[in-house]
Amino acid sequence: MKRKPSTEATAAWIRLxxxxxxxxxxxxxxxxxxxxxxxxxxxxxxxxxxxxSGEMRPVELEKQMLIPQYSTSRLIDRLVDEGxxxxxxxxxxxxxxxxxxxxxGRELQKKMWGAYSxxxxxxxxxxxxxxxxxxxxxxxxxxxxxxGDVKAAAAKEGAPAR
Amino acid sequence: MKRKPSTEATAAWIRLxxxxxxxxxxxxxxxxxxxxxxxxxxxxxxxxxxxxSGEMRPVELEKQMLIPQYSTSRLIDRLVDEGxxxxxxxxxxxxxxxxxxxxxGRELQKKMWGAYSxxxxxxxxxxxxxxxxxxxxxxxxxxxxxxGDVKAAAAKEGAPAR
DNA sequence: TCAAGATTGATGCAGCTGCATTAAGTAAGT
DNA sequence: ACTTACTTAATGCAGCTGCATCAATCTTGA
Numbered sequence: 060m061k062r063k064p065s066t067e068a069t070a071a072w073i074r075l076x077x078x079x080x081x082x083x084x085x086x087x088x089x090x091x092x093x094x095x096x097x098x099x100x101x102x103x104x105x106x107x108x109x110x111x112s113g114e115m116r117p118v119e120l121e122k123q124m125l126i127p128q129y130s131t132s133r134l135i136d137r138l139v140d141e142g143x144x145x146x147x148x149x150x151x152x153x154x155x156x157x158x159x160x161x162x163x164g165r166e167l168q169k170k171m172w173g174a175y176s177x178x179x180x181x182x183x184x185x186x187x188x189x190x191x192x193x194x195x196x197x198x199x200x201x202x203x204x205x206x207g208d209v210k211a212a213a214a215k216e217g218a219p220a221r
Numbered sequence: 222m223k224r225k226p227s228t229e230a231t232a233a234w235i236r237l238x239x240x241x242x243x244x245x246x247x248x249x250x251x252x253x254x255x256x257x258x259x260x261x262x263x264x265x266x267x268x269x270x271x272x273x274s275g276e277m278r279p280v281e282l283e284k285q286m287l288i289p290q291y292s293t294s295r296l297i298d299r300l301v302d303e304g305x306x307x308x309x310x311x312x313x314x315x316x317x318x319x320x321x322x323x324x325x326g327r328e329l330q331k332k333m334w335g336a337y338s339x340x341x342x343x344x345x346x347x348x349x350x351x352x353x354x355x356x357x358x359x360x361x362x363x364x365x366x367x368x369g370d371v372k373a374a375a376a377k378e379g380a381p382a383r
Numbered sequence: 384t385c386a387a388g389a390t391t392g393a394t395g396c397a398g399c400t401g402c403a404t405t406a407a408g409t410a411a412g413t
Numbered sequence: 414a415c416t417t418a419c420t421t422a423a424t425g426c427a428g429c430t431g432c433a434t435c436a437a438t439c440t441t442g443a
Contacts (some may be wrong), residue, residue: 063338063339063342064339064342065351067351067352068341068342068345068351068354069338069345071345071349071354072341072345074362075361076241077240077287077342077365078237078362079237079238079241081365082364084248087368097382099399115426116421117422118421125239127400128421129401129422129423129424130400132364132424133399133400133424136423154337154406154407154408154409154419154429155408155421169279176226179230179231180225183226183230183231183233183237183377184230185225186363187230187360187364191360192227192232193232194356194358195233195237195361196233196236198357199237199240199357201348203239203243203244221367261429279391279392286403289431290391290392291393291394293392295394299395314390314438314439316392316437316438316439317391317435317438318391318392
């Protein structure tokens with residue numbers, strides 16, 4: 060008798076859930092121990108720092124990070140509270156606004172990349188050859204959205220965008 | 222110049238985060254649309270139903286599911302509130318207790334497996350050959366904890382245990 | 384036997400998430 | 414110009430998570 064989801068598919072599902080959870084936890088813990096805020100903050104700061112003149116519309120940020128609207132709204136709140144970004148009014152569209160990264164925001168992003176990249180190396184890089192990492196990318200890509208070109212996406216700094 | 226985490230490792234990291242998130246979301250949505258509770262409930266009910274005489278110590282459940290103690294405690298609260306499990310006192314150790322699955326609990330677990338297995342098939346099985354699923358398992362296993370034998374773990378019903 | 388330490392489970396608090404709704408502004412058709 | 418529909422962003426509410434702590438009980442070793 061043939062199973063509907065094969066045992067192989069089910070095993071892959073279990074591993075995908077467990078391993079991601081363990082690796083994410085490990086990386087987040089490393090960042091936290093180094094005294095840094097959560098990864099989502101890094102992602103947002105990275106997107107902002109990459110934007111021309113360091114500012115974006117919240118809607119843009121939302122699309123880049125693939126997180127819901129309300130989540131973006133509150134993340135911006137927190138960044139603004141900590142002085143890492145500022146809200147600016149948008150004169151073209153009075154509903155909207157711009158979010159601009161501040162100098163402390165840029166500095167934090169750079170400092171975090173040090174700890175973040177070390178964590179990626181520790182929990183992924185050191186455990187997989189480059190060739191195997193590519194194989195893993197290929198298999199994962201078949202499961203979901205294309206995440207853009209392998210080489211291009213990680214060209215400068217990596218952002219997860221959960 | 223060599224990067225500390227290679228672009229390949231970074232790309233794998235990004236995909237691991239994104240793809241897991243998308244696939245989990247998709248599966249959870251399918252379950253929710255079918256009117257079922259979250260996956261964590263299923264995991265707990267499955268563990269309980271597998272236990273001899275359908276009861277376990279919370280500590281056991283905690284170890285099986287790999288979730289923190291307080292999380293287990295509250296999950297049991299919710300199952301008990303919904304009549305899917307009952308707490309029983311433990312006479313050997315008066316600090317402790319037993320949690321026993323109820324008949325409605327067993328029924329729900331079985332019904333959920335229908336929707337759950339369909340979702341795994343839809344989001345994993347249909348996108349990967351069995352051989353590729355095994356390759357994926359192998360690569361993921363190198364990143365983390367061993368999750369037991371591929372064939373054995375998914376023998377009857379699959380549990381993620383985030 | 385009894386004090387020190389470990390184990391078991393619950394809970395108050397803060398933060399984050401999703402859902403639904405609201406408010407305000409823009410765009411488009413009539 | 415005016416109604417209708419869409420877009421942009423914020424927010425109240427409920428639920429879940431992690432952290433720290435607590436209370437109760439068990440275990441160990443002097």
